[in-house]
Amino acid sequence: MSFFDNLLLGWELVSNIESFLALAVGVVVGVIAGAIPGMSATMAVALTLPFTFALSPITGILLLLGVYKGGIFGGSIPAILIKTPGTPASSATILDGYPLAEKGQAGKALGMALYASCTADLISNLALILFAGWLASFALNFGPPEFFTLILFSLTIIAGVSGQSLLRGALSALMGLLLATIGLDLVYGTNRFNFNDPNLMGGLNFIAVLIGLFAIPEILTKVWDPRGNDGSTRQLGGNWVSFAEYRACFKSIVRGSVIGVFLGSIPGIGAAPSAFLSYSEARRKSPNRENFGKGELEGVAAAEAGNNGVAGATLIPLLALGVPGDVITAIIIGAFMIHGLQPGPLMFVTNADIIYGLFMGLIISSVILLLVGSVAIRAFRFVADIPRGVLFPAVLVLCVFGVFAVNNNIFDIGVMFAMGGLGFLMLRFDLPAAPFLIAFILGPLLEDNFRQSMLMSGGSPDVLVRGPITWVFWTMTVITVVAVVRAGFRNSKQATQN
Amino acid sequence: MSSRHKQLGIGGAAVLSSAFLFFVGIPYGISAPSNIRNIVLSPLFWPQILAGLIGLVGLGILVSAARAGAGETVTAGQDQTPDQAQSEPGNWLRLAVMTVILVVYLAAVPWIGLVWASIPAFIAVAFLIQTRHPKTAVIAAILVPLVLYAFFAHVAGVAVPQGEFVRLP
Structure with a gap:
């Protein structure tokens, strides 16, 4: 089947009211969640996951993708209006967005954020459509040793760039890998840390772990500091962005989108570094560079383009290799698993209709984001007024219902609370949660591919360096470790000098 | 809590966890068939590797905390966020x-x-x-x-x- 046949097949799958509705509802939920300080796109995607049980696979995944896209844009609204980024990736938007709001041009800044987001989102989705299939066909040649080295590389880069130091990221990833060993052994079926408890024999429930790690710590943070995250909202002002202003920023938007696509397709980098890199490149190349940081519209455009350019590209490693690129795609992998689907190169052969359906859905989501975003900017006042004292208890109850619904098991609620406590401690001790969750998901895959490789070779480690693909991944792993360690030494040296 | 204290806490906890896994968790928590010829295929192998790495990383964190110690004793507390400073x-x-x-x-x-x-x-x-x-x-x-x-x-x-x-x- 040709590429265009597949796209047509995908279009047939999503050209129905349920899919459009799922995307629209997802984008609305995402924008609202992203716009509420204290909530985040990650939390919104995690909380929406249980609602996909009742939906068909494609509708459920489109709902989550809508939340993802909406959440990333939604984060820019409080960043501009109350100087509080709704998502970490929106931090770069504050640099010029808030000064514009102080000048009474919040409407202009938000308008540019929306247009830059939608443009970058579209470019990112097109990159996904073009590259994911190609990468998947290449990955069909991978055997267990290749997958082992790929996952090892992904975990190394995720551990290296997610937190403040490689060691803390590595510790977080190792904890995730250890937690993934709970349950019956993959080969011999013997007990591993399950102490004959039937609740633990299948391992810990993935959704209980992820909701525990990403939603409960936010509630505990609110308990810790009930008066945090309150800010005063700026007025939108009468100004709106003009086409000439959009055209003037177009170069920076495209550059930011390309940076986002490149960084997003590498597992673990995420949206925040992309937004800052795009912003600094725009400042370096702009004739108005002196105005950056004081309320430059191009700065908002560049930051938002870098931020949203990642959204489609993070799905490239997820769909083509089965490796989640960041936390949100790690949650989305859960939706695939719930519906009995395993993302990866084989899915392009066995479920090509779903893959191409998702591609078409993503393109539609860019248009929906434009429509919903325009309304959301004007409606932010109402979103900002949602009382946190009611919102957070509601989130807790939603978490409990959602986690119970996965397996109809009260034990999972306990797991979620325990993981929430761990997540809160990790937050307090600056241990990044992203490597933990991604390692927890990839742990069984890593071990399984390692043991399969050893079975293939009769226990000889030579199989792990058997060909050029494994060499490339080993080299990239070593380069990542060296680069992260060097950066760490440089930072500590600078800190000592200061 | 200063960054160094956090590092000491994390590193210490990691080393202790590693020791606990080696001496208690893995021997009592994992059962392995006795007739496995190749150690790398044993259900014990992977958790042992992870426990070892946790210990090593913990040691690395302790060493980096010790290295940072001298410079930070003067400025202890300055890297606290307002939220952390108000830990009442x-x-x-x-x-x-x-x-x-x-x-x-x-x-x-x-x-x-x-x-x-x-x-x-x-x-x-x-x-x-x-x-x-x-x-x-x-x-x-x-x-x-x-x-x-x-x-x-x-x-x-x-x-x-x-x-x-x-x-x-």
């Missing part, structure tokens, strides 16, 4: 109360059902985080669990626990 007993007390609420919530679910356990839990958390809208919180505490029950029980087909007293349709 009240914060810990609220956290302890929250823990009790969560434990009671969990224990109450099989006894009175998910919906009826959620209502007091909602109200308790709302008051714990000092809600400025107590009436809205109480109304939401009743409505939110009922709406979620309606969705999960009647749309998603989940058997929501009903408890031993009042059963919902």
Whole structure:
């Protein structure tokens, strides 16, 4: 089947009211969640996951993708209006967005954020459509040793760039890998840390772990500091962005989108570094560079383009290799698993209709984001007024219902609370949660591919360096470790000098 | 808590966890068949590798904390965020109360059902985080669990626990 046949097949799958509705509802939920300080796109995607049980696979995944896209844009609204980024990736938007709001041009800044987001989102989705299939066909040649080295590389880069130091990221990833060993052994079926408890024999429930790690710590943070995250909202002002202003920023938007696509397709980098890199490149190349940081519209455009350019590209490693690129795609992998689907190169052969359906859905989501975003900017006042004292208890109850619904098991609620406590401690001790969750998901895959490789070779480690693909991944792993360690030494040296 | 203290805490906990896994967790928590010829295929191998790496990383964190020590003793406390600096007993007390609420919530679910356990839990958390809208919180505490029950029980087909007293349709 040709590429265009597949796209047509995908279009047939999503050209129905349920899919459009799922995307629209997802984008609305995402924008609202992203716009509420204290909530985040990650939390919104995690909380929406249980609602996909009742939906068909494609509708459920489109709902989550809508939340993802909406959440990333939604984060820019409080960043501009109350100087509080709704998502970490929106931090770069504050640099010029808030000064514009102080000048009474919040409407202009938000308008540019929306247009830059939608443009970058579209470019990112097109990159996904073009590259994911190609990468998947290449990955069909991978055997267990290749997958082992790929996952090892992904975990190394995720551990290296997610937190403040490689060691803390590595510790977080190792904890995730250890937690993934709970349950019956993959080969011999013997007990591993399950102490004959039937609740633990299948391992810990993935959704209980992820909701525990990403939603409960936010509630505990609110308990810790009930008066945090309150800010005063700026007025939108009468100004709106003009086409000439959009055209003037177009170069920076495209550059930011390309940076986002490149960084997003590498597992673990995420949206925040992309937004800052795009912003600094725009400042370096702009004739108005002196105005950056004081309320430059191009700065908002560049930051938002870098931020949203990642959204489609993070799905490239997820769909083509089965490796989640960041936390949100790690949650989305859960939706695939719930519906009995395993993302990866084989899915392009066995479920090509779903893959191409998702591609078409993503393109539609860019248009929906434009429509919903325009309304959301004007409606932010109402979103900002949602009382946190009611919102957070509601989130807790939603978490409990959602986690119970996965397996109809009260034990999972306990797991979620325990993981929430761990997540809160990790937050307090600056241990990044992203490597933990991604390692927890990839742990069984890593071990399984390692043991399969050893079975293939009769226990000889030579199989792990058997060909050029494994060499490339080993080299990239070593380069990542060296680069992260060097950066760490440089930072500590600078800190000592200061 | 300064960055160095955090590092010392994390590193120490990692080394202790590694030792615990090697001497207690793995020997007593994992069973392996006795006739495995190749050690790398044993169910013990992977957890042992992970325990070893956790210990090594913990040591690395302790060493880097020690290296940073001299420079940071003068500036200790300066890298604290406002939130961390205001780590008062009240914060810990609220956290302890929250823990009790969560434990009671969990224990109450099989006894009175998910919906009826959620209502007091909602109200308790709302008051714990000092809600400025107590009436809205109480109304939401009743409505939110009922709406979620309606969705999960009647749309998603989940058997929501009903408890031993009042059963919902």
